[in-house]
Amino acid sequence: MSVSNKRLIISVGLGILLNPLNSSMVSVAIARLQDVYRLDFTGISWIISSFYIASAIAQPIMGRASDLFGRRKIFITGLVVAFIASLLAPLSPNFGWLIAFRIVQSFGTSMMVAVGMAIVRIYITEKQATALSVLSIFLSGAAALGPFIGGVLIHWWDWHAIFLINIPFVLASFLLAWRTIPKDESPTSVTRNMSFRKWLDWIDASGILLFTVGLVSLLVGLMSAESTGHVSLRYVIVGLVGLVTLGAFVRHELKAGAPFLxxxxxxxxxxxxxxxxxxxxxxxxxxxxxxxxxxxxxxxxxxxxxxxxxxxxxxxxxxxxxxxxxxxxxxxxxxxxxxxxxxxxxxxxxxxxxxxxxxxxxxxxxxxxxxxxxxxxxxxxxxxxxxxxxxxxxxxxxxxxxxxxxxxxxxxxxxxxxxxxxxxxxxxxxxxxxxxxxxxxxxxxxxxxxxxxxxxxxxxxxxxxxxxxx
Structure with missing residues (x-):
């Protein structure tokens, strides 16, 4: 395998590892964050749910968006988004802002995961299976070592470090990706002339909205009722709204020409x-x-x-x-x-x-x-x-x-x-x-x-x- 291909693999690997790393490091930070923000365990668990909900939505969207805007642009944009979120999350004035930056971080890291494998498949033709297995090691290794890394960082510094640790990975990946990932080819005439409204239909924006509102409403209804220890009419209504919306989502997806799921x-x-x-x-x-x-x-x-x-x-x-x-x-x-x-x-x-x-x-x-x-x-x-x-x-x-x-x-x-x-x-x-x-x-x-x-x-x-x- 050539030196340029090895650099390409490393640049992509350093980017895609950020998603599993950040989803696993937080497992050791939950107790500390609960103490800092004075929340019950149900409330603090949104630091987990929000990341995975955002990832479930972002990855298929960004996979489709890469066909329109280019894989290199999506990957590098993901690095920029992850950098900004990792820099601002430690400055969060309250838990709501931390969740917001966590969602932004999930979107940024998901952009890289969505196109990383495709970049390697397209631009590395020799020993492709080996290249893909190396990327799998980046993903599985980051997920496996995340709790240990998070524990060390929180012990020697504080919870802020589990966000700041992303910055050297982002910078290294950005410098390598800028030089090693080939420029995107010009989009086809079909995608180049696509209007914003057609693009929304193409990614099934209606389905995404129904899925997000339904899932979040159902989770809020169930988790809020349990955290307060009683079932109130407000939480019942929120949960029912979630169920009805998810039912509408299923019906929409079965009829959609290009469904989200x-x-x-x-x-x-x-x-x-x-x-x-x-x-x-x-x-x-x-x-x-x-x-x-x-x-x-x-x-x-x-x-x-x-x-x-x-x-x-x-x-x-x-x-x-x-x-x-x-x-x-x-x-x-x-x-x-x-x-x-x-x-x-x-x-x-x-x-x-x-x-x-x-x-x-x-x-x-x-x-x-x-x-x-x-x-x-x-x-x-x-x-x-x-x-x-x-x-x-x-x-x-x-x-x-x-x-x-x-x-x-x-x-x-x-x-x-x-x-x-x-x-x-x-x-x-x-x-x-x-x-x-x-x-x-x-x-x-x-x-x-x-x-x-x-x-x-x-x-x-x-x-x-x-x-x-x-």
Whole structure:
């Protein structure tokens, strides 16, 4: 691989890592931010939900916008937006402003993720698989090491550092991207002459608005009711508005010519739908632990941010170590056995949480993190392989987009779940109850994959239930 291609990969990698890094570092900062802004746990959990809602909306929009404005422009603009948000977030006068800058940061980092892979695919023709695998390492490594990095930064400085740490990454990526990413080709006559109104139709602005209003309203209704401890008419109305709006969103997407979320694919390909449902459940389970455990350590066990980050490192390292081993196993045996084992490990880890008390040894925490880390490594490869096997070739791009949406919906669900269970105050009893719910989720995944494995064995030895439709 040439030196210029290596520089291109590094420039893109330094940009795309900002999204998973910022989504994971905050897991260790929740307790500190709750203390600074004097909010209950349900309120502070919006620092998680807002980032993932914005990412779920921004990435498909920016993927389409890159066809009109150019991938290089979108990538570099994303760096500028991320730089501004990271610089201003530490200056937030209140929590509302912090959420606003967090959303802006999510949009900026999502712009880079949306086009980063495409830039490498287009401009690197030799050893393309190697190049894409390097980008995957940037993404998975940032997500795995985020809690540790966040813990170190907060311990030695303060929560402001988890935003300021982005600046050197942004500057390095900008300098390299400006010199290494080729200039965009001129847009086609179709996109060049597109009016603003047509562009809004092209990105399905109506669908995006309905999705955003519906999801946020439903979350506000559910989380606010739980944080106050009673159900008021105002919160019931807000929640109902969310449900009705989401219903209107589904109806709109089924009729739209270029839908924001191609829901018709779910009806046409039920096997693909089932994989996405499982993936959403997997992410809801994993991120409930990912965001819940640091709060348990800091608020219940009074563990420092530094040691919390150090403990969370075991989850990330186990996940990184399990991924390549999972790849070899799945190449040989298919995805279902690996997914079945993953469900068993998550079940064991969730049951282990239920057995904890307030003085359980640290080794118990490490065992749980290792179990979930290994299961995450198996899932990250296995779910993707399952999706590719059952998705028709002609809609693989659509399938990948829906797959990422399922990931974000799972993470949003995890934030909602933690907020509802804790009822405004993070407690040991609430965390144990969360462990019971996670056990039910994990057992459901075991049942789903065990049934699929049995069906696979019922066919010929070499065939699979997950054959790709022609």
């Amino acid at each position: 191609p829901l018709r694919s779910f009806a046409k390909y039920p096997a693909m739908t089932w994989v996405n449902v499982q993936f959403m459940l997997v992410n809801a389970l994993f991120y409930s632990l990912f965001f819940g455990l640091p709060s348990y350590l800091q608020m219940v066990r009074q563990v420092s941010e530094f040691h919390t980050g150090l403990l969370m490192l075991s989850l990330g390292l186990c996940s990184l170590a399990a991924s390549p081993l999972a790849g070899r196993w799945i190449d040989h045996s298919g995805p279902r056995p690996a997914l079945l084992l993953s469900g068993m490990l998550m079940t064991l880890g969730s049951i282990w949480i239920v057995t904890w008390n307030q003085t359980s040894p640290v080794i118990s925490v490490c065992v749980t993190l290792a179990l979930f880390g290994i299961s995450n490594g198996l899932n990250s490869v296995g779910m993707q392989a399952a999706l590719f096997q059952i998705s028709p070739k002609e809609i693989i791009g659509v399938a990948s987009g829906l797959f990422n949406t399922s990931r974000y919906l799972g993470t949003i669900l995890s934030s909602l779940l933690i907020g509802i269970v804790m009822r405004g105050t993070f407690s040991f009893e609430g965390f144990r109850y969360l462990g019971i719910i996670l056990t039910v989720f994990a057992l459901s995944l075991v049942f789903m994959n065990r049934r699929s494995v049995r069906q696979d064995h019922g066919r010929s030895g070499r065939s699979s239930i997950l054959k790709r439709p022609e």
